[in-house]
Amino acid sequence: EVQLVESGGGLVQPGGSLRLSCAASGFTFSSYWMSWVRQAPGKGLEWVANIKQDGSEKYYVDSVKGRFTISRDNAKNSLYLQMNSLRAEDTAVYYCARRQFYSSGSDAFDIWGQGTMVTVSS
Amino acid sequence: SYELTQPPSVSVSPGQTARITCSGDALPKKYAYWYQQKSGQAPVLVIYEDSKRPSGIPERFSGSSSGTMATLTISGAQVEDEADYYCYSTDSSGNHVVFGGGTKLTVL
Numbered sequence: 150e151v152q153l154v155e156s157g158g159g160l161v162q163p164g165g166s167l168r169l170s171c172a173a174s175g176f177t178f179s180s181y182w183m184s185w186v187r188q189a190p191g192k193g194l195e196w197v198a199n200i201k202q203d204g205s206e207k208y209y210v211d212s213v214k215g216r217f218t219i220s221r222d223n224a225k226n227s228l229y230l231q232m233n234s235l236r237a238e239d240t241a242v243y244y245c246a247r248r249q250f251y252s253s254g255s256d257a258f259d260i261w262g263q264g265t266m267v268t269v270s271s
Numbered sequence: 272s273y274e275l276t277q278p279p280s281v282s283v284s285p286g287q288t289a290r291i292t293c294s295g296d297a298l299p300k301k302y303a304y305w306y307q308q309k310s311g312q313a314p315v316l317v318i319y320e321d322s323k324r325p326s327g328i329p330e331r332f333s334g335s336s337s338g339t340m341a342t343l344t345i346s347g348a349q350v351e352d353e354a355d356y357y358c359y360s361t362d363s364s365g366n367h368v369v370f371g372g373g374t375k376l377t378v379l
Contacts, residue, residue: 184368194306194314194357196368208366244313255320257304257359261313 151175151260153245158265165235165269171228171245171262179203179223182248184258185230187241187267195241198230199248213239235269242266273297273362275371282377289345291374293358296339303341304359305334307352308373314357318343348378 157169169185185197198219199208207219218231228245243265246258275295283289293303302321306314316325318334321341331346345352358371 186368193355193373194308194370196370199366199368206366210367251320253302253320255302256361256365257316257319258306258314259316259319259325261315263313 151247153247153260153262155243155245155262155265158243158267160268160270161235162271163236163269166231166233167235167267169230169232169243169245169265169267171230173226173228173247176247176260178221178226182250182256183219183221183228184246184248185219185228186244186246186258186261187239188244188264189238189241192241197243200228232267235267237269240267240269273360273367273369275358275360275369277356277358277371277374279372280375280377282379283348285350285378286347289348289352289376289378291343291345291356291358291376293341293343293371294339295341295358295360295369295371297360297363298336298339298341300363301360303334303336305332305341305343306357306359307354308357309354317356345376348376350378352376353378 154172184199200219216234220229245262247260249259250256305318307317308314321336322334333344355373
């Protein structure tokens with residue numbers, strides 16, 4: 150079964166750090182771009198970051214640039230998100246998602262984890 | 272920055288056709304995708320590349336795109352289709368992802 154399982158969420162104070170993990174199974178992890186997407190309570194989806202199969206390319210939404218770092222370990226079939234200098238507005242459910250490319254060259258997130266909650270509050 | 276605009280809410284009676292729109296300047300050149308998110312659950316892809324349906328998605332879900340607007344159509348909407356629906360696309364570089372603000376579909 151194709152599966153993504155996030156972990157590492159929790160309560161952290163403003164200015165603090167947290168590292169999220171996503172364990173992949175059921176597919177060849179090293180063959181896919183991977184992403185983090187978040188959703189603040191009661192709000193819509195917001196893409197956070199993408200990483201290429203070999204980790205050589207990474208892209209971020211402007212609001213997290215310089216604070217968050219996406220990385221992966223293909224030997225461990227794992228995706229990570231290191232979050233530093235956290236702010237109240239980073240409070241959200243964080244999903245990891247697989248990026249599926251189609252023959253046209255376009256792509257979409259076809260597999261999602263169940264999400265992990267991050268709460269930034271004093 | 273690139274934006275996709277959706278109506279906040281759409282309401283239909285069971286059996287009626289629901290249409291949810293998504294507008295964006297890059298849509299003439301970029302595909303639109305649609306996600307369904309039920310309360311407390313992760314999103315599920317229901318339409319990709321404007322009009323294609325992933326396996327397991329009911330035939331009542333269809334998509335289309337013309338000019339700067341993409342449309343998700345649910346023909347004969349059912350109560351279980353009540354959810355938030357998000358359109359998705361990428362900017363011109365393909366490296367930055369954008370979601371629409373979401374549309375809450377009520378079927379009652």
